[in-house]
Amino acid sequence: MKLLYFAWVRERVGTSEESRDLPGSVQTAGELKTWLASIDEGYAYAFEDQAIIRVALDKKLVEDDASLADASEAAFFPPMTGG
Amino acid sequence: MRIAVQLEPFDVGAEIEALHARNPAIGAVVSFTGYCRDEGGALATLELEHFPGMAEQALAEIAEAANDRWPLQGVTVIHRHGKLAPGDPIVLVVTASAHRRAAFEAADFLMDYLKTRAPFWKKEHPRDGTSEGRWVDAKAADDQDAGRWS
Numbered sequence: 099m100k101l102l103y104f105a106w107v108r109e110r111v112g113t114s115e116e117s118r119d120l121p122g123s124v125q126t127a128g129e130l131k132t133w134l135a136s137i138d139e140g141y142a143y144a145f146e147d148q149a150i151i152r153v154a155l156d157k158k159l160v161e162d163d164a165s166l167a168d169a170s171e172a173a174f175f176p177p178m179t180g181g
Numbered sequence: 182m183r184i185a186v187q188l189e190p191f192d193v194g195a196e197i198e199a200l201h202a203r204n205p206a207i208g209a210v211v212s213f214t215g216y217c218r219d220e221g222g223a224l225a226t227l228e229l230e231h232f233p234g235m236a237e238q239a240l241a242e243i244a245e246a247a248n249d250r251w252p253l254q255g256v257t258v259i260h261r262h263g264k265l266a267p268g269d270p271i272v273l274v275v276t277a278s279a280h281r282r283a284a285f286e287a288a289d290f291l292m293d294y295l296k297t298r299a300p301f302w303k304k305e306h307p308r309d310g311t312s313e314g315r316w317v318d319a320k321a322a323d324d325q326d327a328g329r330w331s
Contacts, residue, residue, distance in 0.1 A: 105230055105302035106316045157235035159298065173232060173300075177319030180229070180260060180301025181215055181272050181292060 099166070101134075103144070104175035107151060110144035120166070127153040128162030130172060150177060182248065183257040184240045186231060191259045191273050200255045200275050207254045209281040211288045213274045219267035225308040229271065231262040232300035239299040247276070247291050251283040258291060260301060293326040 101116050108114050111134075124133045131153070135145035145151060153160055155169035166172065183200070185191075193214055201210050217227045244256045257275040265271060274291045278284040303317040 102232070104232055104300065105304070154232070154235055154300070157232070157238055159239075173235070175232070175300060176302060176316065178297060178300055179303045179317045179319050180231070180299050181296035181323075 099169070100171040102171065102173040104173065106176055107144045107174050110140055112140050125166060126162065127155065127160050127164045127166065127172065130166060131162070131174070134174070144174075151175070152177060182241070182244050182255070183259075184237055184244060185259045186233075186236045186240070187259065187261055188263045190261070190270055193270070193273060196257050196259070196273060196275055200257050200277050204254060204277070206279060207277045208279045209284040210275065210277045211281070211284040212276075213272075213288050213292055214270050215272040215292075217265045217267050217269045217271055220305070223307055223309070224267055224305055225310075226306045227265045227267075227269075227271075228304040228306060228314065229262045229265060230302045230304065231260075235300050236260065236262075240295065243291060243294045243298060246294065247287045250290070251276075251278065251287040253278050253283065253287055256287070256291070258295070260295070260299065262301065290330050293323070293330060296323045297327040 099120055101118055103111050103114055124130050131145050131148045134141050152175050154173040156171050197210055197212055201207055240258045244258055253276055255277040259273040261271055274288050276284045276287040304314045306314045
């Protein structure tokens, strides 16, 4: 799956984009956050407060219980601060 | 509906004129421009990161939502990204309607929604160079403002 990171999530994981094969047990956006947090220290730091990290599947904001089944891309970022 | 995500500055007067376009059905045009503050002289530059593709899509959805909710004759939303200096314009919302109330409310709604739903992030770079920059924290007040419309 294609994974994208923005703002301080990007800085903490150390990359803006990557492709990863997900284990079968990872079915939802929230489970993907938990799995990413286990990769290494940088990911753990990026996802230390999972509840505040927003997820977009194929460029649509979703809740943590959203299924990954039909998604080809997942993006992770902090709460937005535009405007 | 005009939606733009761009590096370049925008011309507020030209955007208002373009939206109005001498349409005699329009009785009210409201515009809001957000500018980069200098934070009491402490800020050197403001860096705006965005999610290309999703940013345009999110702004279009927010504009559609405003259009569904108020009887609008037109909406323009322009958001810049990249490095900005104090005094630079960041965001522009223009709404046109037959009457002022709809135009005022729709502009207010657009700004509230855009702040919490459009994928842009601000990083402040201080003038004194003490740090490489600090990501701006999202404000709970912004979520409360967006909640006013639900």
